Amino acid sequence: MTTPLVLTIQSHVAYGHVGNDAAMLPLQLLGIQPVAIHTVQFSNHTGYGEFKGQVFQPAHIADVLDGLRARGVLSRCMAVLSGYLGDAGVGEEILSAVQEVRAAHPKAHYLCDPVMGDVGRGIFVRPGIPEFLRKRALSMASVITPNHYEFELLCGGTPLTTVPAAIKAARSMLSHMHDATSALIVITSLRTDDLPQDSLATLAITADHAWLVQTPYIDLQPLPNGMGDVFSAVLLGHLLQGNTAPVAVASAVSTLYALVQRTQSGERDLPLVACRDQIINPSEQFSATPVSA
Numbered sequence: 001m002t003t004p005l006v007l008t009i010q011s012h013v014a015y016g017h018v019g020n021d022a023a024m025l026p027l028q029l030l031g032i033q034p035v036a037i038h039t040v041q042f043s044n045h046t047g048y049g050e051f052k053g054q055v056f057q058p059a060h061i062a063d064v065l066d067g068l069r070a071r072g073v074l075s076r077c078m079a080v081l082s083g084y085l086g087d088a089g090v091g092e093e094i095l096s097a098v099q100e101v102r103a104a105h106p107k108a109h110y111l112c113d114p115v116m117g118d119v120g121r122g123i124f125v126r127p128g129i130p131e132f133l134r135k136r137a138l139s140m141a142s143v144i145t146p147n148h149y150e151f152e153l154l155c156g157g158t159p160l161t162t163v164p165a166a167i168k169a170a171r172s173m174l175s176h177m178h179d180a181t182s183a184l185i186v187i188t189s190l191r192t193d194d195l196p197q198d199s200l201a202t203l204a205i206t207a208d209h210a211w212l213v214q215t216p217y218i219d220l221q222p223l224p225n226g227m228g229d230v231f232s233a234v235l236l237g238h239l240l241q242g243n244t245a246p247v248a249v250a251s252a253v254s255t256l257y258a259l260v261q262r263t264q265s266g267e268r269d270l271p272l273v274a275c276r277d278q279i280i281n282p283s284e285q286f287s288a289t290p291v292s293a
Contacts (some may be wrong), residue, residue: 003033004240005076007068007101009061009094010083010229012038013053016045017269020082022226023233025272026255029279030237035073037064038084045227046124047268059090065097075104081236082137083113083229088128095140109180109239112141113232116150119189123153142178143239145232147189161193163203163212167293170205181207184245188231204249204288211246211288213253224263224270231256234279246288254282 006027011019019034027034039061042053068074080098083090098110106265114133123130134154138144146153152160154173160166170185177183183206190201195214202213234255238248258278259270273278 003031004078005035005073006079006081006236006240007031007035007037007039007074007077007097008081008233009039009090009097010081011040011042011045011086012036013042013045013051016048016225017044017272018045018226018229022229022270022272023081023083025276026230026233026279027237029276030234030241032240034236035077037061037068039084039090045225045268047222055086056090058093061090061093065153066092069100070123074100077101077108078113079096079109079236079240081111081113082234084115085125085129085132087126088132090228091129091132091137095136098140098196109142109236110112110140111143111145111232111236111239112137113228114144114150114154115228116146116153118147128260138173138176140178142182143184143186143236144177145186145188145228145235148187148191149189151185151187162292163190163192163194163201163291166190166203167205167210167291170203170210171207171293174205174207180253183207186235186249188228202249202253203291204245204247210291210293211249212291213250213255213288214284215253215286218257219262220260220263220265222266222268224260225268226270227256227260230259230270230272246290250286250288251282254284254286255279257286258282258284 024034040055042051185205187203199214204211235252
């Protein structure tokens with residue numbers, strides 16, 4: 001049996017679980033071989049405070065891609081995953097890689113996690129990255145996984161206070177994505193006025209359908225870093241296994257909930273290694289419920 005390859009271009013920290021360091025183990029446990037290119041190399045993520053390291057320049061990413069190309073690796077990749085960019089110029093290298101992967105596999109997924117910011121923290125990426133994500137990456141992506149705050153940024157900053165409003169906005173955005181008929185938008189950490197305040201929702205939208213997955217709200221302070229990175233990796237893994245969108249989203253939500261539930265108070269990282277069984281088979285399974293706009 002051939003193990004599927006996924007090109008994952010994200011941040012790297014020596015200590016902690018964010019970016020590629022949050023995505024690689026889940027992909028491997030789900031039977032996917034990650035081909036990881038790092039956009040940055042830091043000592044630790046920002047949850048631990050001060051960090052050392054550097055943001056890699058686009059030329060560095062291009063050089064690594066050249067090496068993979070020479071080995072015939074890019075043409076064997078079945079999907080591309082991207083997260084924190086560090087520099088907008090790196091994004092252009094990612095899009096070039098997506099085009100190359102799709103030249104060999106036209107149906108290849110590009111899952112773009114549009115990392116820009118969050119409620120309470122605001123925008124925490126360099127200038128130019130939000131514009132790149134809106135104007136360039138969106139048109140190449142087949143799946144995007146913004147949190148509520150990031151989705152509103154992609155929509156131009158318009159507050160979305162109801163589930164139908166979010167579905168309507170997503171349907172408009174889908175028309176600008178790669179293969180709009182099959183594209184998927186997954187909004188995480190959705191908190192709208194028409195949802196229970198003691199729950200956390202994930203909304204998945206395609207051109208014809210929408211589903212809502214709700215879990216109990218876990219009041220964990222501080223929240224561990226890397227939750228979105230783990231979610232995106234698990235979601236992509238399930239899609240590559242051939243699962244439908246609602247099954248893949250529900251599985252990713254169930255895994256993330258299980259990991260957050262098992263995170264000790266004060267910990268800045270999800271217990272990926274200690275609770276790796278929850279990545280493959282989460283103990284509590286949540287379902288995706290169809291919703292209408």
